Amino acid sequence: MRCFRTLSLMTLLATSTGAALATEPVAPVSFEDAGRLMELELRLAGGLTAQEVAVTQVFTRFRGVVVDEGARLAGGLPVRRALAVNDLGGGRVRVSLAPVPAGQALPDGVYAQFLEIEAQPRALTMEPFMVLHPIYLEVVGGVARRLDMPTYSARVEPTVRGLDKLGRAVQVQPGSRGAAALAPIGDALDVQVERGDAFAVPGDERNEN
Amino acid sequence: MNRKLILRAVAGAALLTAASALHAPRAEAATRKFCYELLFKDDRNDCPVAGDGGVRRACQQKNMNFIDAPDGTYTNPVGQVFEVWDKDAGGVDEYIGTWHIGNTGTRCVTFEWENAAYSKGEANPDPYIVWRPRVKKGGVSAYVQLENADGADSGGVSWRDFALTNCAAGAACSVPNYWLISTDSSTLRGGRPQILDSAEHMLSVFGSIMDAGEIRALWPASGSSTQSRTHFQIEGDAGAGGPGDENRAFMSQSCAHELGHVLQAQLFEQDDLVNNCGLNGGGHSITGQEYQSCATTEGFADYVAAASMWNPDVNTSSPARFGFNYETAAPQSNVCASNAGIEGQVARALWDLDDANNEAAAGAAVSPAGVGSADAYNATSVNVAARWDAVPDGTGDEQDRENDNHGVNMYDYADGPASDFANSATARQTIFAHNCLTSQDQN
Numbered sequence: 001m002r003c004f005r006t007l008s009l010m011t012l013l014a015t016s017t018g019a020a021l022a023t024e025p026v027a028p029v030s031f032e033d034a035g036r037l038m039e040l041e042l043r044l045a046g047g048l049t050a051q052e053v054a055v056t057q058v059f060t061r062f063r064g065v066v067v068d069e070g071a072r073l074a075g076g077l078p079v080r081r082a083l084a085v086n087d088l089g090g091g092r093v094r095v096s097l098a099p100v101p102a103g104q105a106l107p108d109g110v111y112a113q114f115l116e117i118e119a120q121p122r123a124l125t126m127e128p129f130m131v132l133h134p135i136y137l138e139v140v141g142g143v144a145r146r147l148d149m150p151t152y153s154a155r156v157e158p159t160v161r162g163l164d165k166l167g168r169a170v171q172v173q174p175g176s177r178g179a180a181a182l183a184p185i186g187d188a189l190d191v192q193v194e195r196g197d198a199f200a201v202p203g204d205e206r207n208e209n
Numbered sequence: 210m211n212r213k214l215i216l217r218a219v220a221g222a223a224l225l226t227a228a229s230a231l232h233a234p235r236a237e238a239a240t241r242k243f244c245y246e247l248l249f250k251d252d253r254n255d256c257p258v259a260g261d262g263g264v265r266r267a268c269q270q271k272n273m274n275f276i277d278a279p280d281g282t283y284t285n286p287v288g289q290v291f292e293v294w295d296k297d298a299g300g301v302d303e304y305i306g307t308w309h310i311g312n313t314g315t316r317c318v319t320f321e322w323e324n325a326a327y328s329k330g331e332a333n334p335d336p337y338i339v340w341r342p343r344v345k346k347g348g349v350s351a352y353v354q355l356e357n358a359d360g361a362d363s364g365g366v367s368w369r370d371f372a373l374t375n376c377a378a379g380a381a382c383s384v385p386n387y388w389l390i391s392t393d394s395s396t397l398r399g400g401r402p403q404i405l406d407s408a409e410h411m412l413s414v415f416g417s418i419m420d421a422g423e424i425r426a427l428w429p430a431s432g433s434s435t436q437s438r439t440h441f442q443i444e445g446d447a448g449a450g451g452p453g454d455e456n457r458a459f460m461s462q463s464c465a466h467e468l469g470h471v472l473q474a475q476l477f478e479q480d481d482l483v484n485n486c487g488l489n490g491g492g493h494s495i496t497g498q499e500y501q502s503c504a505t506t507e508g509f510a511d512y513v514a515a516a517s518m519w520n521p522d523v524n525t526s527s528p529a530r531f532g533f534n535y536e537t538a539a540p541q542s543n544v545c546a547s548n549a550g551i552e553g554q555v556a557r558a559l560w561d562l563d564d565a566n567n568e569a570a571a572g573a574a575v576s577p578a579g580v581g582s583a584d585a586y587n588a589t590s591v592n593v594a595a596r597w598d599a600v601p602d603g604t605g606d607e608q609d610r611e612n613d614n615h616g617v618n619m620y621d622y623a624d625g626p627a628s629d630f631a632n633s634a635t636a637r638q639t640i641f642a643h644n645c646l647t648s649q650d651q652n
Contacts, residue, residue, distance in 0.1 A: 022470035022482050022506055024433040024444070024463055025552065026492045028531050033454045046496055046531075066392050069281035112395055114252075121532055125496075125541055129532040130254050132459045134395035149429065149456070150448035153396040162339065162367055165292060165304040171364040172339060173398055177371055178248075178278030179386040 029053065029117050029131045037146060038098040040115065040135070043091055047123055050087035055095050056116040057081045060134075063109030064156065075107060083115075097135065105142035110155050112136050238324045239378035243293060243336050244317040247310065248273065248283040248387050249402035252394040255530055256407070256461035256518040263519040263526025265410060268461055270313065279392045285313040286390060286402050288409035290343040290352075293318060295327060295334040296372035303327040305336065309345045317381060336382065337372035340390050341365045344405040346412040350421030353408040353468075355401055355428055358447065363401055363428070366390050397429065397445075400458030404428055404443055407464035411517040415468075418595050420475045426464070429456075433463050435470035437480040443467065462514035462530050469513030473506065476597040477609040482506050485614045488550070495533045495553040496541050501618035501649050502611075508555025509597075511535075512563075515556065516590045521564035528560065535560040538584070539572025540645040548573070548645035555619060558644040562586050562636060563593045574645050582642035585635040592629060599627035606652050615650035624651075 028046040044053065058081075059067050062074035071079050083095040095115070100106060115133040136152035137144050147155070162172035248271070257264035269282035287310055295303040305327055308318050322328050342363040345352035355363040368388050376382035391399040404426065412419070420438065429445025436442065443464055444457040457463035474482055484502035486493040493499050493507055515528035515535050528535045533553045540548045540557075548554040561584040570582035597609075600621065604612045607625040611617050623630045623640055630636035641647045 022435040022467075022474075022484070022510065023486070023493070024457070024466055025495045025507065025511070025531070027455070028494070031454055046494060060395060061393065066279040068279055071280075112393065114395070119532060125537070125539070126532040127529055127534050129529070132252065132254055132456070134456055136395075148448035149395070149446035150397060153398060156393065157396050157398050159364055162365070162369075163302070165307070167301075170362070172367040173364060174370055175338075175340070175366045175368040176278060176389045176392060177368070177384075177386050178273065178275040178389050178392075181274045181276050 027131055028129075029119060031133055032092075033133070033135075037144060039094055039096050040133075041088070042093045042095070042117065044093065045091065046121075046126070048091070048119055048121060050085055050093045052120050052122060053085055053093065054118045054120070055083040055085055056118070057083050057095075057097060057099070058114045058116060059099075059111065060114055061110060061112035061156065063107055063111070106137070106139045106144060108139050108141065110136070110138050110147070110152065112152065112156075239322065240319045241322050241334060241336070241376050241378060242317050242319045242381040243373070243376060244315055244381050244383040245338060246315045246384070246387050247286050247289075247291070247338070247340065247390055249286055249390040249406070250279075250392050250394040250399055251282050251284040251403060251406070253403055253407070253459050253461045255459075256410075261527075263521075263523035263528070265413070265518060265520050266313070268406075268518075273387070275387075278387075278389055281392075283387075283389070284402075284406060286310055286340070286344075286406060287312060288344045288346050288412070289402060289405050290341045290345060292339045292341065293320065293336050294339060294369070295331070296337055296369055297331075297335075302369070303329060303334075305334070307341075309343075309347070311347060315383075322378070333375040333377050335372045335374045336376050337368045338388060339365050339367045339369075340402075342401045342405060344409045344412070346409060346416050349412050349416030349419070351412060351416050351419040351424060352422075353405060353412070353424045353426055355405065356425050358427065358430075364398075366398065394459070395456065400428055400443075400445060400456065403458045403461075404464050407461040407517075408468060410461065411465040411468040411513065414517050414590050415472055415513060415594055418476070418591055418598070419472055424468070424471055426467075428458065433457050433467055435467050435474065435482075438471055438474035438478075441467040441471055461518060462511075465514035465517040466510045468517075469510030470506070472513060472594060473509055473597050476595065477600065478602070479609060483604075483610045483612055483617065488614075493552060495531055495556070496551060498547070498550045499552060500614040501550055502614055502616055504550045504552040504555050505618045505622065508552040509559060509594075511552060511556035512559035513594065515560060516563060516593075521560060521590060524566045526564065526566070536564070536566065536568075538568045538570060538574070538643075540574050542645070543573050545573040545645040546648040549647075549649045554644050554646060558619060558640045558646055559593055561639045561643055562588050562630070563590050570643055574643055576642060580642070581634075581638050584639050584643050586630075586633065586639040588629070588636075596622060596628060596630065600625050613652075616652065618649045619646050620649055620651050 032041040086094045117131045136147040159171040164170045253268045256268040259267040270284040273283045290309045293305040342355035427442035429447045430442035433444040484506040485500045486503035519526040519528040567584045576582040600609045604610045607621045
């Protein structure tokens, strides 16, 4: 069971007087992501209200394949979809993530989606800002379940054994390549010799830079 | 010359010739030039992009339209480290060398071949790249290494399957397309180059005053925080079922903020920072009320993050986080004294001390006629940060471990010994009057 990040162990440790962990400011929008399958609650702080928040669901991986940015449809479903924000009061809102009507299932496969939470504070002291929250799903036999980031990562980007420069076994992942349909003008001719020298003896890092 | 002397002279000349031949480069010796362009998928959203005022090096650098890979926004991994290897299909690959990427665009490395042990008699190498999750800025001795929860270095990315073949001397051997470290920014792997790129921004601005050596960064972790002067962590879903469900790899300022804490700890020569962020329970926010020690420590880290992404010397810079703009002149609270414990207001004070844009006072900072409260001082980013280096060790007033709720605060920053700002009326006006920090505790 997950809980609010504001109640995290690190944050609680940071409240003690004296030597303390230096932490990060909490965001005015935080997530109560208890792993519910098709819904998410947001907690709003700093005076933000439900009317000042817009949530867009964006598929970034559909049936195991990364979706092009700017694509309009994936598998017949809209890639970008504005979600209704349900005000629960007390600075809490809920959004429904279900991309297909009740009774229908997504095709089997691994899915990722970003929730883009755009805040438009009315307070004169604040400006618009955005927070991104990824959500991962796996559908097997028509049954969907949420994945956490490590599980999702292992599904879509498996690791293989490689060697480090000392010959020790390490994990690596195969890189991919891309041919540009239209090379960005200017960069193609921007060839410069790299800083630094190679070092010939494996393990000798003195010359690394 | 007698016969014995002639023989000696001939023998000596022969020895010299033989010795010269041993030391001269072999006729076929030559370097190889290997050119490539790496990219990573970049969805960070709290840093400036190309065209934004004051952008240093843009996030989401390029909109790529690929034929055979996902389209979207990608960035060159400047400063990130890679190795070049020689592929031997039937044996063990040879390691050639390690470099860090010097700038954007297509880049090249040159390395010795015929005279190098790693050539092992092969006529030409079959080079490929292994990217490692480490970042280093040229001329800076500090570097950031990502690690997993078990403390091991995070995994790399290898293009062994796409190794070039027979890279001959005399012409550049070029990768014919882009090699992509990531195409999905939301995976463990996708977070790594985003975090490291954010670290590179910070090292570019403040690295010159950081300790030499390794800074280790754990990703993903439960909450972003700093553990010591050489260790911090970035929040992400670690899959443990606990807290930490927010992916801060997407926030460039998260990594730069934590490196701001690392920098302050290094300048204090301490492994922790004495402050109290417990005024209103757990956590702190940019606009919330905190003890001044918390507001100052966290506000400094907020400032470091902002100055890492936006150039304070450019008047059009408009740095912000979570909707709080550090260039806004009017203090957050319309009651001047109530700004003393707001970390965003400390960040604004340090930004104003640094920036070229000297704006007039506004809101609660407008002073009675005749009393100056405009932003009036322009330091360098390094000078603003390096001030902590002169704060002496100890637990008393104006010392680095002052152990009450309101110290270390901005008076300790500005007034202590060897301060550039203690005797400057314009510096003090910029920090205190312009940002309504005058009511901070002077002890």
